Amino acid sequence: MPAATSSNGKDARANGRGARERILEAASKVLAERGYQRANLDEIISLSGTSKGSFYFHFPSKEQMVVGLLDQLSARLVKKVEQSLEKEERPLRRIALAIDTLMYTFSRRRKLAQMLLVNVAGQGKAMDRKFLPVHRRFAALIQRELDLAVAAGAIPPQDTALASQMWLGALHEVILRWLLAEHPTALSEALPALRALLLRSVGVDPAALKKEPRA
Amino acid sequence: MPAATSSNGKDARANGRGARERILEAASKVLAERGYQRANLDEIISLSGTSKGSFYFHFPSKEQMVVGLLDQLSARLVKKVEQSLEKEERPLRRIALAIDTLMYTFSRRRKLAQMLLVNVAGQGKAMDRKFLPVHRRFAALIQRELDLAVAAGAIPPQDTALASQMWLGALHEVILRWLLAEHPTALSEALPALRALLLRSVGVDPAALKKEPRA
Amino acid sequence: MPAATSSNGKDARANGRGARERILEAASKVLAERGYQRANLDEIISLSGTSKGSFYFHFPSKEQMVVGLLDQLSARLVKKVEQSLEKEERPLRRIALAIDTLMYTFSRRRKLAQMLLVNVAGQGKAMDRKFLPVHRRFAALIQRELDLAVAAGAIPPQDTALASQMWLGALHEVILRWLLAEHPTALSEALPALRALLLRSVGVDPAALKKEPRA
Amino acid sequence: MPAATSSNGKDARANGRGARERILEAASKVLAERGYQRANLDEIISLSGTSKGSFYFHFPSKEQMVVGLLDQLSARLVKKVEQSLEKEERPLRRIALAIDTLMYTFSRRRKLAQMLLVNVAGQGKAMDRKFLPVHRRFAALIQRELDLAVAAGAIPPQDTALASQMWLGALHEVILRWLLAEHPTALSEALPALRALLLRSVGVDPAALKKEPRA
DNA sequence: GATGAATGAGTATTCATTCAT
DNA sequence: TATGAATGAATACTCATTCAT
Numbered sequence: 001m002p003a004a005t006s007s008n009g010k011d012a013r014a015n016g017r018g019a020r021e022r023i024l025e026a027a028s029k030v031l032a033e034r035g036y037q038r039a040n041l042d043e044i045i046s047l048s049g050t051s052k053g054s055f056y057f058h059f060p061s062k063e064q065m066v067v068g069l070l071d072q073l074s075a076r077l078v079k080k081v082e083q084s085l086e087k088e089e090r091p092l093r094r095i096a097l098a099i100d101t102l103m104y105t106f107s108r109r110r111k112l113a114q115m116l117l118v119n120v121a122g123q124g125k126a127m128d129r130k131f132l133p134v135h136r137r138f139a140a141l142i143q144r145e146l147d148l149a150v151a152a153g154a155i156p157p158q159d160t161a162l163a164s165q166m167w168l169g170a171l172h173e174v175i176l177r178w179l180l181a182e183h184p185t186a187l188s189e190a191l192p193a194l195r196a197l198l199l200r201s202v203g204v205d206p207a208a209l210k211k212e213p214r215a
Numbered sequence: 216m217p218a219a220t221s222s223n224g225k226d227a228r229a230n231g232r233g234a235r236e237r238i239l240e241a242a243s244k245v246l247a248e249r250g251y252q253r254a255n256l257d258e259i260i261s262l263s264g265t266s267k268g269s270f271y272f273h274f275p276s277k278e279q280m281v282v283g284l285l286d287q288l289s290a291r292l293v294k295k296v297e298q299s300l301e302k303e304e305r306p307l308r309r310i311a312l313a314i315d316t317l318m319y320t321f322s323r324r325r326k327l328a329q330m331l332l333v334n335v336a337g338q339g340k341a342m343d344r345k346f347l348p349v350h351r352r353f354a355a356l357i358q359r360e361l362d363l364a365v366a367a368g369a370i371p372p373q374d375t376a377l378a379s380q381m382w383l384g385a386l387h388e389v390i391l392r393w394l395l396a397e398h399p400t401a402l403s404e405a406l407p408a409l410r411a412l413l414l415r416s417v418g419v420d421p422a423a424l425k426k427e428p429r430a
Numbered sequence: 431m432p433a434a435t436s437s438n439g440k441d442a443r444a445n446g447r448g449a450r451e452r453i454l455e456a457a458s459k460v461l462a463e464r465g466y467q468r469a470n471l472d473e474i475i476s477l478s479g480t481s482k483g484s485f486y487f488h489f490p491s492k493e494q495m496v497v498g499l500l501d502q503l504s505a506r507l508v509k510k511v512e513q514s515l516e517k518e519e520r521p522l523r524r525i526a527l528a529i530d531t532l533m534y535t536f537s538r539r540r541k542l543a544q545m546l547l548v549n550v551a552g553q554g555k556a557m558d559r560k561f562l563p564v565h566r567r568f569a570a571l572i573q574r575e576l577d578l579a580v581a582a583g584a585i586p587p588q589d590t591a592l593a594s595q596m597w598l599g600a601l602h603e604v605i606l607r608w609l610l611a612e613h614p615t616a617l618s619e620a621l622p623a624l625r626a627l628l629l630r631s632v633g634v635d636p637a638a639l640k641k642e643p644r645a
Numbered sequence: 646m647p648a649a650t651s652s653n654g655k656d657a658r659a660n661g662r663g664a665r666e667r668i669l670e671a672a673s674k675v676l677a678e679r680g681y682q683r684a685n686l687d688e689i690i691s692l693s694g695t696s697k698g699s700f701y702f703h704f705p706s707k708e709q710m711v712v713g714l715l716d717q718l719s720a721r722l723v724k725k726v727e728q729s730l731e732k733e734e735r736p737l738r739r740i741a742l743a744i745d746t747l748m749y750t751f752s753r754r755r756k757l758a759q760m761l762l763v764n765v766a767g768q769g770k771a772m773d774r775k776f777l778p779v780h781r782r783f784a785a786l787i788q789r790e791l792d793l794a795v796a797a798g799a800i801p802p803q804d805t806a807l808a809s810q811m812w813l814g815a816l817h818e819v820i821l822r823w824l825l826a827e828h829p830t831a832l833s834e835a836l837p838a839l840r841a842l843l844l845r846s847v848g849v850d851p852a853a854l855k856k857e858p859r860a
Numbered sequence: 861g862a863t864g865a866a867t868g869a870g871t872a873t874t875c876a877t878t879c880a881t
Numbered sequence: 882t883a884t885g886a887a888t889g890a891a892t893a894c895t896c897a898t899t900c901a902t
C-alpha cells in the first residue's frame with residue numbers, strides 16, 4: 001500500500017515519483033532477476049506499490065511495457081556514450097572511449113546489463129524480433145564511429161556493419177560470462193585486453209592509440 | 216536410465232527409432248521455433264508420436280531433457296569440427312577451418328543455430344547458468360586452437376580465454392542477426408570478412424594464412 | 431439527478447448536446463454491437479467524448495444506465511406507434527398498423543432492434559428480470575389493440591395477454607434471424623406474410639382487413 | 646475432491662460417470678442460473694468435482710464447451726420430439742404433438758428451457774451467431790411438420806419457413822415469461838390457448854384437429 | 861460539472877508433472 | 882515400457898467503480 005497521497009507536493013507518492021516510473025523501475029529489477037517470461041506481473045506491481053489496474057492504465061501489455069523499458073534504457077545508455085564522446089574528436093580515441101564507457105556502465109549496473117544484453121533473447125523468434133531494435137541501436141552507435149575512423153583514414157575501408165555486429169556480440173558474451181560467473185572478477189580487468197582485441201580486428205595497432213595526433 | 220533401445224531394427228517404432236530419440240528430435244524443432252519457456256511439452260510429445268508417460272519415463276523433467284539435448288547437440292557439433300581439423304596441422308589454418316566449419320554447419324542447420332545460440336539465454340539467471348556449459352564447450356574449442364597457435368608462435372602470446380569468449384560472442388551475434396532477419400542473405404557471404412576480423416583481432420594478418428608453411 | 435442541461439445553446443459541448451445524451455447515444459452503439467456484458471464502459475465513454483467521472487455523475491451504474499436507456503428507447507418507439515395510430519379508429523387496421531410500424535422502424539434501425547430485442551436476455555435470471563419491462567411495454571401495446579378489437583367485435587374473445595406475448599415473440603424471432611443473417615433480405619418482404627400469420631392466429635381473415643368498415 | 650478412484654468398476658468416480666459428463670452436467674446448472682458470461686468456470690469445475698486441468702483436457706474452451714452442450718441438449722430434445730411423433734401420421738395431430746411435447750418437456754425441465762431458449766442470445770453478434778444452430782434446429786423441426794401438412798392438403802400452401810420462425814419465437818417468449826415470472830402458473834394451463842393461436846395462424850381451425858381423419 | 865489516475869476482485873487459460881492402469 | 886486422464890499453481894488481462902483535484 002502506498003502512503004496516503006498528501007496534498008503538499010513534497011512526497012506525492014511512496015517514493016516520490018509517478019506510478020508509471022515506479023512500475024518501470026520495479027520491472028527493471030524483476031526482469032534483471034528473472035528474465036522476460038518469468039518476470040511476474042504481480043511481483044512487479046507489488047514491488048512498485050501500485051495495482052493491477054494502474055499497470056494496465058499505463059501500459060497496454062506486459063510485452064509493450066518491456067519493449068518500452070528496454071527502449072528507454074538503451075536510449076539512455078546510448079546518450080551517455082554520446083556525451084562521453086563530446087569532447088573527443090580523434091576517431092580512434094572515440095572508438096576506445098565508446099567501448100570503455102559501455103563496459104564501465106555495464107560493470108556498474110549489473111541489472112542494466114542483465115536486462116539489455118541477456119534477457120533480450122531466447123523468447124522465441126517472434127519476441128526476439130521485438131527486442132532486435134536494442135541490438136540495432138548499439139550496433140549503429142559502434143558502426144558510426146567505425147565509419148568516422150574509415151573516413152579519417154585511421155582504419156582501412158571495410159564492412160563496418162559486420163564489424164559493429166561482431167563487436168557487439170563480443171561485448172555481449174564477455175559481459176554475459178561475467179554476469180553469470182559465480183565469483184566474478186572486476187570487469188575492468190579484462191577491459192584493456194578486450195579493447196586491444198577489438199581494435200586489432202579492424203586493423204588498428206592498439207599502440208597507435210597513444211600516438212594518435214589531434215586533427 | 217532406461218536400457219538402451221535395442222538396435223536390432225525389429226520392433227522399433229513407426230519411424231524406426233526409439234521413443235527417446237523421437238522426443239529429442241521433436242524437442243529440437245519446437246525449441247528452435249519457440250524458445251525454452253514457450254516450448255510446450257504437449258507439442259513436443261504429439262510431434263514425437265509418444266505420450267506424456269513415455270516422456271517422463273525417458274526424462275526426469277523438461278529442464279533436464281533440454282539440458283541433455285543441448286549437451287548432445289553441442290557435443291556432436293564439436294565432434295564435427297574436430298573431424299574437420301584432423302588432417303590439418305598448421306595452426307592458423309586450423310583456426311580458420313574451425314570458424315568455417317562452425318559457420319557452415321549453422322548456416323545449413325538454422326534450427327540448430329537457433330537452439331544452441333539463441334534460446335540458451337534470457338531465462339533468468341538460474342536457468343542461464345544451466346545452459347552455460349554449451350558456451351564453455353565452444354569457447355574451449357576455440358581457445359585450444361588459439362593456444363596451439365600461440366605455442367607454435369603463429370600468434371603472439373595473449374589472453375586466449377578472453378579471445379575465445381569474444382570470438383564466440385561475435386559468431387553468436389552475427390548468426391543471431393542472420394536468423395532474425397526477414398530476408399536473410401547467405402551467411403557464407405559474410406564469412407570471409409568475419410574470418411578476417413577475427414584473425415586480425417588476435418594479431419594475424421589474414422593474408423598470412425595463404426603462406427602458412429607446413430610444420 | 432443533475433439539473434437538466436441548459437437548452438440555450440450557449441455552452442453546449444462539441445457536438446451540441448449534453449454529456450448525458452452523448453453517453454446514451456454512444457451506449458446504444460456499443461450495446462448493439464457487443465451485448466450487455468461485453469459492452470465496455472471505457473469504449474462508451476471514449477466514443478461519447480466524455481470521461482469516467484462524467485459518466486458516474488450522470489448515472490449511478492452501468493446497469494442503471496442500460497435499464498434507463500432501454501426504457502427511454504422503448505418508450506420512444508411505443509410513442510411512435512401511438513402516433514401512427516392516432517388517425518385510425520378501425521380496430522383491425524390499428525392492429526395491422528401497429529405491426530407495420532414496429533417492423534418498419536426496426537428494419538430502418540438495426541441497432542435499435544439489436545438492443546431492444548436481442549441483447550435484453552441471456553444475462554442470467556437476475557438481470558433478465560431487470561430487462562423485462564421492455565417486453566411488458568411492447569406486449570401491453572399489442573394487448574391493448576387486441577382488447578379493443580375484441581370489444582369492437584372484430585375478433586373473438588380470447589386470452590389477449592397470451593396472444594400479445596406470442597406476437598411479441600414472433601416478431602422478436604423474425605427480426606433476430608434477420609439481424610444475424612449474413613446476407614439479409616429486406617425485412618419488408620416478409621411483412622405481408624408475417625402480418626397474415628399473426629392476424630389469422632387471433633381469428634382474423636387477413637382479407638377482412640380491406641373491407642373493414644369505418645365505425 | 647472426488648472420492649479415491651477404486652478399481653472395482655462400480656463407482657469409478659464420485660457420482661459414477663466420467664469427468665466429461667460431470668462437467669457438462671455442472672455446466673448445465675450454472676449456465677441455467679447465470680447465463681453464458683456470468684457462468685463461472687471455477688464454479689462449474691468445483692461443482693463437477695474435477696479440476697481446471699481436467700476441464701481443459703476435455704474441452705478446448707468455455708465457448709466450445711457451451712456450444713457443444715447446447716448442441717447435445719437440443720439434439721436430445723429434438724430426438725424426444727421425433728419419438729413422440731413416431732406413431733402419429735395425421736399431419737395436424739403431428740403438429741399439435743410436436744408443440745405439446747416441446748412445451749411439456751420445457752415445463753418439466755426449467756433449466757433446459759432457460760439454457761436453450763434464454764441464455765442463448767444477447768452475447769453480442771459474434772457469439773449469437775455461434776448459438777444460431779440451436780434456433781435453426783428447432784425451426785427446421787417445425788417447418789418439416791408444416792410442410793408435411795401442406796403436402797397433405799391439411800393447411801394451405803404458405804411460407805412455412807417464416808411460419809416456423811414465428812412459432813419458435815412465440816414458444817420462446819411464452820416460456821421466457823414463464824421462467825422469469827415471480828410466481829409462475831403451470832405452463833400447461835396456457836398450452837391449449839397457445840396451440841390454438843399457432844394452429845390458426847397457419848390456417849387451421851383448431852376444432853378440425855379432433856375430426857382429422859386417418860390417412 | 862468534469863477529469864482521469866487508481867483500485868482490486870474476478871476470469872479464462874496454460875502447462876509441467878503425477879499416477880493408476 | 883507406455884498411456885492419457887487428472888491435477889492445481891501460476892498468470893496475464895478486464896472492467897465497473899471510486900475519489901482527489
